[in-house]
Amino acid sequence: MNALDYTVLLVTLLGIAAYGMWRTRRQEGLDHYLKGDQNVRWGTIGLSVMATQASAITFLSTPGQAYESGISFVQNYFGLPLALVIVCAVFLPIYRRLKVYTAYEYLGRRFDAKTRLLGASLFLLQRGCAAGITIYAPAIVLSSVLGWRLDLTVLGTGLLVVAYTVSGGNDAVNLTQKWQMGVVFIGMAAAFVVLLVRLPEGVSPLDGLAVAGGLGKLNAVDFSFDVDRRYTIWTGIFGGLFLSLSYFGTDQSQVQRYLSGHSLRESRLGLLFNAIFKIPMQFAILLLGALVFVFYQFERPPVFFNSPAWEANIAGPSGGQLRELEAAYADAHERKREQIGRWLDARESGSPTATEELAALQAAHVESETLRSEAKRVLQEADARVRPKDSDYVFITFVLTYLPHGLIGLLIAVIFAAGLSSTSSELNALGTTTLVDFYRHLWKPDASDAHYVTASKLFTGLWGVVAIGFALFANVVENLIEAVNIIGSIFYGVILGVFLVAFFLRHVRGNAVFLAALVAQTIVLVLFFTQDIGYLWFNLIGCGTCVILSLFVQALFGGDSSPAPADSAAV
Numbered sequence: 001m002n003a004l005d006y007t008v009l010l011v012t013l014l015g016i017a018a019y020g021m022w023r024t025r026r027q028e029g030l031d032h033y034l035k036g037d038q039n040v041r042w043g044t045i046g047l048s049v050m051a052t053q054a055s056a057i058t059f060l061s062t063p064g065q066a067y068e069s070g071i072s073f074v075q076n077y078f079g080l081p082l083a084l085v086i087v088c089a090v091f092l093p094i095y096r097r098l099k100v101y102t103a104y105e106y107l108g109r110r111f112d113a114k115t116r117l118l119g120a121s122l123f124l125l126q127r128g129c130a131a132g133i134t135i136y137a138p139a140i141v142l143s144s145v146l147g148w149r150l151d152l153t154v155l156g157t158g159l160l161v162v163a164y165t166v167s168g169g170n171d172a173v174n175l176t177q178k179w180q181m182g183v184v185f186i187g188m189a190a191a192f193v194v195l196l197v198r199l200p201e202g203v204s205p206l207d208g209l210a211v212a213g214g215l216g217k218l219n220a221v222d223f224s225f226d227v228d229r230r231y232t233i234w235t236g237i238f239g240g241l242f243l244s245l246s247y248f249g250t251d252q253s254q255v256q257r258y259l260s261g262h263s264l265r266e267s268r269l270g271l272l273f274n275a276i277f278k279i280p281m282q283f284a285i286l287l288l289g290a291l292v293f294v295f296y297q298f299e300r301p302p303v304f305f306n307s308p309a310w311e312a313n314i315a316g317p318s319g320g321q322l323r324e325l326e327a328a329y330a331d332a333h334e335r336k337r338e339q340i341g342r343w344l345d346a347r348e349s350g351s352p353t354a355t356e357e358l359a360a361l362q363a364a365h366v367e368s369e370t371l372r373s374e375a376k377r378v379l380q381e382a383d384a385r386v387r388p389k390d391s392d393y394v395f396i397t398f399v400l401t402y403l404p405h406g407l408i409g410l411l412i413a414v415i416f417a418a419g420l421s422s423t424s425s426e427l428n429a430l431g432t433t434t435l436v437d438f439y440r441h442l443w444k445p446d447a448s449d450a451h452y453v454t455a456s457k458l459f460t461g462l463w464g465v466v467a468i469g470f471a472l473f474a475n476v477v478e479n480l481i482e483a484v485n486i487i488g489s490i491f492y493g494v495i496l497g498v499f500l501v502a503f504f505l506r507h508v509r510g511n512a513v514f515l516a517a518l519v520a521q522t523i524v525l526v527l528f529f530t531q532d533i534g535y536l537w538f539n540l541i542g543c544g545t546c547v548i549l550s551l552f553v554q555a556l557f558g559g560d561s562s563p564a565p566a567d568s569a570a571v
Contacts, residue, residue, distance in 0.1 A: 001400070001408055008409030013416055016179045017164045041262060045270025047181045048257045050278065051418070052425040053247070058285060059184065059418050060137050064305075064391030066289025067296075070217040072231045074286055076485065076536065077279050079241025084248055084275040088268045090503055091249040096264050101436045103255045103499075107299075108500040111510035113441070118496055118517055120437040123252055124430060131426040132470025135161070138419035139471065140392060143254060147308070154471045158421070162464035165424040166457045181421070187414030188288065190407055191399070195291045198402065200298050207344055208294040214343070214358050215297075215365050217290045220283075230534045239536025242543050243485070246492035250499050253429035292398050297340055299402070303329045303375045305393035309386045310379065318382035325375040332371055336364040370414040427467065431460030489535045490528055493542020494521045500543065501550045508554045516549035 001009075065073050090104075100106055108116030139153040181567055212218050222232040229235070248254050248271070261267030286388045303326050304310045314322045332561070343357040351357075376388040397409045435456045444451070494517050501513050527533060 001025060001412070002405050004406045005409030005412070007408055009413045009416070012410070012413040013420070014185055016183075016417065017160070017420070042266045042269035042273065045258050045261050045267060045271030046277075046521060048279070048425075049254060049270060049274050051181045051184075051421040052179075052253055053274075053278075054184070054256055054281070054418055054422065058282075059188070059415050060140065060395060061392045062282070062285045063289030063292055064394035065507070066217065066286040067293045067394045068086070068389075068391045071098050071220050071283070071286040071290055072222055074220055074283050075222065075231045075233055075236035075278065076240055077244075077282050078233065078236035080244040080278055081275040083241050083244035084271045086245060087249045088271050091270060091499075092258065092267055092271070093258060093264060094503075095255065096267070100259075102252050102433050103250050104252070104433065104437045104559065107498065107502060108441070111112060115498065115510045115514045115517075116441075118514060119250070119432050119495055122491050122495050122521070123250070123433060125488050127251065127253060127426055127430060128466050129470055129487050131430065131463070131467035132473075133425055134423045134426065135417055135467050136471040137392075138416045143308075151472055154468060157416075157425075157469060158464060158468035160462055161420045161423045162427065162468075165427045165464070166460050181417075183410070183417045187410050188285065191288060191403070191411060192284075192291070194403055194407065195295055198295060198299075203298070203344070208291065210344070210347065211297055211340055212290045212294050214361060214415075215293075215326060217293055218439055226535060227534055228532050230536070232534075234387075235534050235536040239489070239534070239539050243489055243492055243536060243540035246496035246539065246543070250495050251429075251492075252433050253425045256432060257425065257427050272493075291397065295398070295402075300330060300333045300555060302397065303372055304389040305381060305397050306386070307393070307397065309383070313379055313386070314384045316382060318378055321378050322382075325371060325378065329368060329371045329375065332364070332368040336361065336368055337362045423467070427460050427464050430463035431456050434459040434463070484534045489538045490524060491521070491542075493539040493544075494524065494546050496539070497543040497546025497550070501547055505547070505550065508550045511559070512548070512554035513550045515553050516546050519549055520545040 093104065095103065097111065098106060102120070104116050104120040107119045136154060139150060139157045143150045143153045196208075199205065199208055209218065221236075222229065224232050224233070225234065234515065258267040258270055261270060302310065303322075310322075313319070314326075339357070339361045343354065343361045345351075346354040346357045353544045376390075379386055380388050396415070399408060403411060435452060439455055439459070440447070440452060444455075449454075497520060498513055498517050501508050501516075520542055523545055524538050527541065528535075528538060
């Protein structure tokens with residue numbers, strides 16, 4: 001990076017943050033701090049909802065996921081449109097009618113205090129961990145770019161987002177997210193253009209897609225019924241449906257975004273905006289990763305994309321072996337590149353040897369990937385702290401190596417803008433839930449608005465400290481985008497089950513659903529640690545187990561079976 005890149009980066013990030021803090025400098029009580037001025041229109045809601053989900057991890061890790069495993073990860077979102085329609089029809093009207101600050105207030109009205117606290121606690125646990133990962137993701141970028149220690153960059157990134165989130169509350173989150181997403185769209189479009197322009201002469205975009213498809217990177221849909229596979233059309237439709245239902249319907253980081261809408265109609269339109277555009281956006285990001293893969297078929301990629309780790313170890317005792325593997329990989333890559341040319345020529349001319357040339361290309365690709373795997377093994381043996389999966393470094397390596405100056409700064413700003421927007425939503429929601437569902441509910445029910453605003457800022461800051469602490473240990477995960485979804489899938493299913501019981505099973509009372517949720521969460525945790533099941537299935541397992549056990553416990557032990565309270569607004 002040069003002076004131009006740093007200028008673009010700093011002007012973009014500091015300008016957006018300063019704008020949000022300036023626009024929200026006058027806060028008018030607790031309602032305004034937690035919900036904003038509630039004049040937000042559907043476009044801002046839609047972008048804010050999208051920005052909350054599309055963290056830096058999305059733009060840092062997802063292209064690497066596609067580079068390594070293809071675009072099949074898009075199946076993760078197949079259940080999302082239907083989930084958002086259900087949220088618009090069922091969840092949203094109830095929340096707005098009851099004028100709640102958090103989704104868990106509804107559980108208190110429908111069931112009892114302990115069920116409310118259980119739902120809020122599960123949210124705080126999983127979202128606190130996820131916030132740490134979303135802080136860690138952009139810190140990887142800053143560490144790679146500037147050569148700073150990763151722990152110091154985690155602290156710097158975390159403190160920046162905590163500062164403007166605490167100062168401006170919900171309004172600051174909404175206002176900054178709109179501009180941050182604008183930067184994201186511009187930056188990603190620029191990356192697409194550069195990738196297409198940098199293809200070798202004589203290789204068209206369609207040829208590039210053919211190479212990606214021939215090497216298995218464009219297999220978007222898998223109809224397999226194997227439950228061990230992480231991404232199939234069935235995990236996406238069913239597991240993804242329940243994951244999205246819980247995330248958008250019960251996760252306070254999302255609920256708080258659309259509760260700030262001017263009206264029920266505006267909130268619904270904001271959610272439906274995501275129902276229409278979320279899958280195309282994720283597909284585009286994955287396709288970007290597939291194009292990076294194609295680019296590196298013609299330009300030799302690093303043996304290991306985490307270049308600081310590679311350079312540190314190639315100078316050590318295992319350096320000789322690593323250099324030999326690097327040289328062998330370079331030779332294998334050159335042979336593969338030549339084979340790509342032969343296959344494209346045969347394919348274009350309609351030669352009957354095209355099939356044989358493709359098989360030879362696939363064999364050459366396997367050879368190069370085998371050498372890369374061997375290099376990772378040697379590297380990890382030399383330094384146990386190095387994680388063998390380097391997909392999180394793929395996109396940033398491309399950006400820093402091949403993009404022109406100025407655009408490098410913009411793409412770095414994209415990653416940071418996405419990280420700051422998502423983390424600010426999470427910290428805002430964590431602080432709100434702690435204040436409303438614990439502090440005000442249990443300890444200070446009659447304090448002034450000014451006291452609650454101060455307390456909310458304090459809790460938001462404290463959760464920022466927790467997230468930063470978790471981020472310092474986030475390097476134990478292999479792929480960031482998967483880690484966030486795994487954490488969510490462990491807890492989301494049970495939380496969703498509690499809400500579905502609240503909405504649709506009016507005769508089930510608090511004791512039954514509380515016990516069922518505890519047992520269901522225990523079952524999910526046991527399965528996660530003992531069975532090799534695709535993680536999206538845990539959303540369905542947790543939800544279904546909670547609902548079935550709630551019915552069973554209510555029927556077995558009876559108790560209060562009167563209808564739900566009138567103000568609970570059960571469906």
